[in-house]
Amino acid sequence: MAPPSRCLMKPILEIFPVGAFQCNCILLADPVSKEAIVIDPGDEVERIVERIQHHGLKVKSILHTHTHLDHIGGTTELQKQTDGRVLLHKEDLFLYESMAMQGMFLGIPLSEIDKPVPPDEYLKDGQEIKAGSLLGTVLHTPGHTPGSCGFFFPKLQEAGLLIPGDTLFAGSIGRTDLWKGDYHQEIDSIRKKYLTLPDEVVVIPGHGPQTQIGRERRQNPFLT
Numbered sequence: 001m002a003p004p005s006r007c008l009m010k011p012i013l014e015i016f017p018v019g020a021f022q023c024n025c026i027l028l029a030d031p032v033s034k035e036a037i038v039i040d041p042g043d044e045v046e047r048i049v050e051r052i053q054h055h056g057l058k059v060k061s062i063l064h065t066h067t068h069l070d071h072i073g074g075t076t077e078l079q080k081q082t083d084g085r086v087l088l089h090k091e092d093l094f095l096y097e098s099m100a101m102q103g104m105f106l107g108i109p110l111s112e113i114d115k116p117v118p119p120d121e122y123l124k125d126g127q128e129i130k131a132g133s134l135l136g137t138v139l140h141t142p143g144h145t146p147g148s149c150g151f152f153f154p155k156l157q158e159a160g161l162l163i164p165g166d167t168l169f170a171g172s173i174g175r176t177d178l179w180k181g182d183y184h185q186e187i188d189s190i191r192k193k194y195l196t197l198p199d200e201v202v203v204i205p206g207h208g209p210q211t212q213i214g215r216e217r218r219q220n221p222f223l224t
């Protein structure tokens with residue numbers, strides 16, 4: 001029997017709610033080239049690495065929707081274990097570099113307060129994300145944090161996959177009372193960058209269940 005053709009092999013997509021805040025860490029990979037992207041490795045690095053090894057993947061990049069502690073807690077350890085390139089938006093660097101302060105504020109004792117591994121590259125609005133045949137775009141959506149970004153993969157799922165971090169949740173939006181958060185900016189970002197996407201786009205937020213753009217446009221009390 002002939003091997004399955006390239007275009008019929010489904011991309012690998014795994015979601016792990018990790019750590020005390022159950023941040024949705026996402027593993028995305030091209031099953032043919034085995035190139036992978038990890039988004040928001042907040043904690044439980046062994047669990048993420050176990051899945052990477054299970055699929056025999058090579059991590060190309062470690063992306064961050066933003067740099068609140070629950071999204072970056074495992075970044076340095078994952079980088080050491082996989083050698084993936086670390087990417088985040090420059091306007092979130094101040095938070096990335098103050099993990100201990102965030103931990104104290106959020107009541108999470110950090111056993112090891114090392115300096116985090118420096119980023120390899122800063123994310124920019126409109127930048128292309130690539131891993132094998134996976135292709136996505138960076139959408140800079142300030143508000144929850146100044147450097148918050150969403151990642152949009154137009155060919156994943158039926159009509160596209162959006163990973164908005166803590167900017168948009170099923171039926172809610174991200175809090176803006178933390179460091180340099182801005183409510184009006186967040187609403188503006190969501191309207192301009194996310195609500196302009198098709199209804200059927202699947203959304204995997206930074207926490208909690210999946211949703212779709214159309215459902216949020218119609219039912220999210222912060223957006224209607």
Ligand SMILES: [Zn+2]
Pocket residue numbers: 066068144166174
């Ligand atoms: Zn957050």
Ligand SMILES: [Zn+2]
Pocket residue numbers: 021023068070071166206207
């Ligand atoms: Zn979060």
